Amino acid sequence: MTSLMLRVTAAESLTPLVKRFRFEHPRGATLPLFSGGAHVVVEMPDGDMLRRNAYSLISDPQDGSGYEIAVRREDGGRGGSRFMHGGVRPGDQLRVSLPLNLFALDLRARKHVLIAGGIGITPFIAQVRQLLRMQLPFELHYAARSRTEAAGLHLLPDVPHVHAHISDEGNRMDLGAILSGQPLGTQVYTCGPEGLITAVAQSGARLGWPKSALHSEVFQAPPPGRPFEVMLARSGRTIAVGAHQSLLEALEAAEVEIDWSCRGGACGRCETRVVSCHGRIEHHDHWLSEDEQSAQTRIMPCVSRFRGESLIIDR
Amino acid sequence: MTIRFNDETFRDDYSYHNSPEAIRRFPFPFDKDDYMYSVNMEPHGTGGRAGSVFEKRFDVDEHYVAEMRDRAITLASDPLRCQSLPHMELAGWDLLELIMQCKAEDYPELFQLHRDGDRWHWVNRPLGIEQRFTFLDPTTLPCGPMEYITRQAQGDFAVLDQRENNLWMDAGMVTSQADWSLDFDIGMNFFEWHAPVPKAAEMGIFQRALKFLLAIPQGSPSRRLNWTMTVNPRLDTSPENYHLWGPEKRTITPENVGAKQYLRVELQSFWRLPRSNALAFPIRCYLIALQDLVTVPKWARRLHRVIRDLPDELAEYKGFTVNRQIITDYLAQFDDGKPTSPGIFADD
Structure with a gap:
């Protein structure tokens, strides 16, 4: 995933719950333009954890001087929005992915x-x-x-x-x-x-x-849930997924190489084969078809969780 | 780096030829001694192997000027080779910007782009073009933005709209194609335009490829190589003109196969366009005569094994069943049975 280290140049409360953040290139370079509906993924180093949340871009798609996002504080969420609200100030640098659009306008429309x-x-x-x-x-x-x-x-x-x-x-x-x-x-x-x-x-x-x-717009923040364990077929390791962590984040924390893009269950990049499943996969994605979901042979680690005896995935 | 542009033709007397350097940098498509479809994507962009066709984002080589001349001839006789549905104009501007910017950065001695806000000044030295225009204002160019820039860029271009979790062939410039038709495919989705390809659908190739393509982000282009066989160095092997090139398949003999039979390789790349969210799909065609290809011993050995062992339906689909035996016999004399090294590049 191509990303840029950007400087926060504004953090402003729009309402009691929503803050606007502006990012600019630290040396003033022009950022890639985008199309309306695109999002970026912001990396948040939160203690010993690296969170990555997707946010829609709210700035002018034709204006490469900066990217702006609006973040609503979700007190019941996994912590990404609390991190943005509590810890991020102008002058800070954060890693931001290049824009990706999974909610583009259909330009054929009358x-x-x-x-x-x-x-x-x-x-x-x-x-x-x-x-x-x-x-x-x-x-x-x-x-x-x-x-x-x-x-x-x-x-x-x-x-x-x-x-x-x-x-x-x-x-x-x-x-x-x-x-x-x-x-x-x-x-x-x-x-x-x-x-x-x-x-x-x-x-x-x-x-x-x-x-x-x-x-x-189908992508969403990964929902928190009960902690669970997953066994990795390729290494035989077992990793624990915390209540406020996604399976994708747990894999990344365990330094397992995995491709990703939207981190919201919409793009399909992190799709992972399930080797065996004794229990129920809680599918939260909009990527797998209903048949694929009920077969329990694939999982989207960015949003989906597991409840049950044991889950072995092809990673 | 200076490029000497060949004075050559891709029709009639077929004076197309590859210099020794062009042979050396030919994108040989087989990384092992057999071939089957795969989603063989890899990252594309700056920093490819020096001297190879992967070094620059839009490779310019000794055939550039002659290829653009050939495109103009094809377009004059069949304007429907270039089509853009009305909603694709923004994507056309995106493509124009991408190609101009890459060419100017990668070949500053050949191309220059000066931007002052939306007032742009483009200089194309090999084709002797200088154009001042207003970006996003189509009245300031002699034709639409996609047509304008793809008359100055080697290879075919499909511009794919992305919606409903699918890709749609809604614009393109197609004059050097391996037997497919933009006029037939225009408006089709990814599965529809791939319907004629044998075997791949059952293998789940298209589902996987589409998933990959839909999620191609900005700034991370990808590429793959595809291949077929063509008799004579003809760019325009279109269904529209099958009557011109189809019968030429019957002219191959054991004596002339080395000179007249060409391996045709497509360097396909995939680029997310910023303003339109469309996907640009350049399909760049490289042609090499078998007699030139066999000057690289590794390629000669490997091509012989690939062609000999290819499943029949793939040879049929690629259209060279009629000459397969002559080609295999010709290549056999260059295959001493020795092992070949991994990867596509010639041994040093």
Whole structure:
């Protein structure tokens, strides 16, 4: 994974829970441009542990002077966002991967409808800039509980295409209204809580939308869970995976060579063959098909966990 | 480094030829004495083996000027060899930037790119081109950005859109292809355009290859070699023009096979494009006559064993079944049965 050591040049609270970070090249070099919806993986040396979390880029895709991300503090998470909120200050240097896009705009679309819930607004911030620049028709619907929690309001341009739906102001998002009456050839993109993605899929199905016109951002942070052990077939070693650690992180800590890219169960790079499994793999990825998941012969170590007697993987 | 560009043709009198240096740096595709499909990807980029075709990101060699002339001839007779669906224009600009930047950095004595914001100034000395234009403004170039730059870059180019966890052949410049048609494949997805390839689907090759390609990140291009056999040094072996080159397969005799039978190697590379998230897929074609190839003893031994032992359906797919025996007999005289060293490069 190609990465760059970048300097933090800004860390600003947008809301009580969301902070914006800006990274620039330490010698002022231009960073590679990207497409709206792309993410980077930030490396966080947290004690004796190296965490890597993926964050959507929120800066202008055509602006190579820096990369910006918005991080929501997840107190129940594995610790990456707490590290960013607590420990990272301007002047610090962090290793950041080059951008990768698993949630790109379909540029064939006659119109783009973007639907965001909460922190799910982040990939759309760069997409809105791209759409404005390319002068493509779009509308953005952004649902948040309250104005104080709506970090995206600080980051979005003041244009009529942007609609905020603030529930405690009695202005809840009406998916049926958004999805009905859109012109043929419209593509819909949803990012936010699982419930929102499901609701859009259901509304879309009811209104006769083709599935291929409904996109959602599928990668996610690895969920914490119970600790478990995994045996490595190639070396015969057994490694322990902590409650707040992913299997991928445990493999890296054990210096097992493994390819990765999105670290969110979407890109397929870290797919690993299961040699034997006595128990249940908790598949959290969006990569393996349902059949592949239920066969328990493959696992995505970046997000998936295990519960049971013993798991041996081909690493 | 100076390159002397050959005055040569890829049709009619077929005056194409390789200098001794070009023979030495030929990308011989077999790293062992037999061949089967594999997802044989490796990293591509700067810092490849010095003097080899892997040294620079977009290799420029002694055939550059003649190849670009041949492309112009093909395009004049069949403009559909270059197509770009409307949503691919941004990818075309990405590709233009990638090629201009790489060429200017890797061959500063041949190419120069001056950028002042979006006002660009491009100098291509071998082709005598100087162009001032506004980046992302198509009205400032004589043709679309993909066509503009691929008329100045050796090899074919497919530009693949990425969506629905698949790749789509939505743009390309294809004039030096091994018997496939952009006009037929345009708009197809990865599985559709690979449907004619025998065996590979059952082997799960395409699923694995696609997974790899979808996750190619920016700044980490990959490459692989592919190969086939071509009679006469013809770049345009297209289905559209099969009537021109297909019958030439029947002209091979034991006497002329060394001179007329060519090993055709494709250096395929894969690049993530920044603004469009499309995947650029350059397919660069190298041709070498068997009589030149056998001047490298390791290659002569190995090619004989590969061709002799190749499964029949692969020879059929690659289109040289009709001449396989003559080729094998010709190569046999250069194979003394000695072991060959690992890897693709000639022994020093």
